[in-house]
Amino acid sequence: MPVERVSFLVVRLGGSYFALPAAGVRGLLTQAEAGYEQAVTAVGTVYQPVDLVQRLSVAAGLSSPDMRMVLYSTGLIQGAIRVEQVVGLVEVARQDCLPLPLQFQGDERSWFEGMTLYMDLLVLILNPLWALGESPGIATASVWQAEQPIVATPATVCGSC
Amino acid sequence: MLRAARAQQQAQGTKRSWNVVVFSVGGMKFAARTEEVGEVSPWTEAIPVPSRTPFVQAMMKRDNRVMPVYDLAARLSCTVQGSPLLCLVARHLDGPMAICIDADVPSIETVEGTSIRPNDGGDIESLGSVIIGGHEVVILALQRLGRSTQDTVTR
Numbered sequence: 511m512p513v514e515r516v517s518f519l520v521v522r523l524g525g526s527y528f529a530l531p532a533a534g535v536r537g538l539l540t541q542a543e544a545g546y547e548q549a550v551t552a553v554g555t556v557y558q559p560v561d562l563v564q565r566l567s568v569a570a571g572l573s574s575p576d577m578r579m580v581l582y583s584t585g586l587i588q589g590a591i592r593v594e595q596v597v598g599l600v601e602v603a604r605q606d607c608l609p610l611p612l613q614f615q616g617d618e619r620s621w622f623e624g625m626t627l628y629m630d631l632l633v634l635i636l637n638p639l640w641a642l643g644e645s646p647g648i649a650t651a652s653v654w655q656a657e658q659p660i661v662a663t664p665a666t667v668c669g670s671c
Numbered sequence: 672m673l674r675a676a677r678a679q680q681q682a683q684g685t686k687r688s689w690n691v692v693v694f695s696v697g698g699m700k701f702a703a704r705t706e707e708v709g710e711v712s713p714w715t716e717a718i719p720v721p722s723r724t725p726f727v728q729a730m731m732k733r734d735n736r737v738m739p740v741y742d743l744a745a746r747l748s749c750t751v752q753g754s755p756l757l758c759l760v761a762r763h764l765d766g767p768m769a770i771c772i773d774a775d776v777p778s779i780e781t782v783e784g785t786s787i788r789p790n791d792g793g794d795i796e797s798l799g800s801v802i803i804g805g806h807e808v809v810i811l812a813l814q815r816l817g818r819s820t821q822d823t824v825t826r
Contacts, residue, residue, distance in 0.1 A: 524719070525718070525719045526718070526719055526720065526721065566721040567721055568719075568721055608737070611730070611737075611738065611739045611765065611766055611768075612765035612766060613724065613727050613739040613741070613763065613765050613766070613768055613817065614720070614722055614724050614727055614739060615724045615727075616722060616723030616724040617723045618720070618721060618722045618723055618724065621721065625730075625737065627732070627735065627737065630732075632718045632730055632732055632737055634720065634721075
């Protein structure tokens with residue numbers, strides 16, 4: 511039976527690694543390419559800035575040369591996410607996407623769709639709807655209908671996995 | 672019928688005496704039932720996880736397993752002592768959970784069920800307290816550690 515795989519863009523912010531479902535990545539810009547404007551316009555689409563560092567309350571240095579701007583779209587909304595470093599585009603077996611342990615009971619349950627291990631790194635799978643500030647109630651159905659139908663089973667960790 | 676009798680005997684045995692692991696956090700002694708302790712091993716670096724859950728702000732990787740870290744020292748407003756620090760894996764109801772404890776190697780003690788008294792402190796999940804080595808030691812309820820603070824947050 512073939513192993514189903516899912517793709518993520520893995521990025522680093524502070525001491526933590528995060529994964530964004532690759533399907534939503536529209537571009538990667540350096541600081542020079544992104545400029546210092548609030549919003550980024552690429553291929554006619556305006557990407558509003560998303561301050562993930564502040565939203566996740568992590569300490570990250572975004573002034574290093576490795577800083578990248580990830581242009582991301584959920585289908586309904588677009589955002590430009592500054593990250594400290596882009597680790598790479600990775601493929602993970604769906605079965606290797608694990609749910610966040612139940613001991614995590616706070617808001618983080620809506621921040622992360624799950625977690626996975628990549629090259630010895632613990633990678634937290636971001637919920638792109640939350641990351642871009644969409645109202646999940648409105649967006650979940652339409653985005654997944656458009657991009658990837660999800661069957662709710664115990665094995666289904668998240669929309670991406 | 673035999674099975675029922677055996678279960679009752681076991682229950683009585685449980686009441687009669689408990690095996691506990693005695694460990695320390697920030698120099699304070701605590702105990703936990705051996706059934707609630709998965710393992711004790713050297714502490715390895717925890718991986719920070721953005722979180723709003725009180726005292727659950729990191730995870731630990733062991734081989735291919737990942738488990739949350741419960742910051743018991745922060746809950747007790749103290750700092751773990753000694754080197755190398757140790758990792759106690761609690762058999763929590765929600766799954767294994769790592770706790771950083773002092774470098775003092777834990778010991779196993781047997782305590783009489785009748786000597787266990789309710790814990791008056793009441794600010795941490797416990798099964799009571801007992802006198803060990805002349806000191807009152809709180810028996811932590813590792814299976815439900817953190818649940819009362821989470822309840823407080825969600826309430």
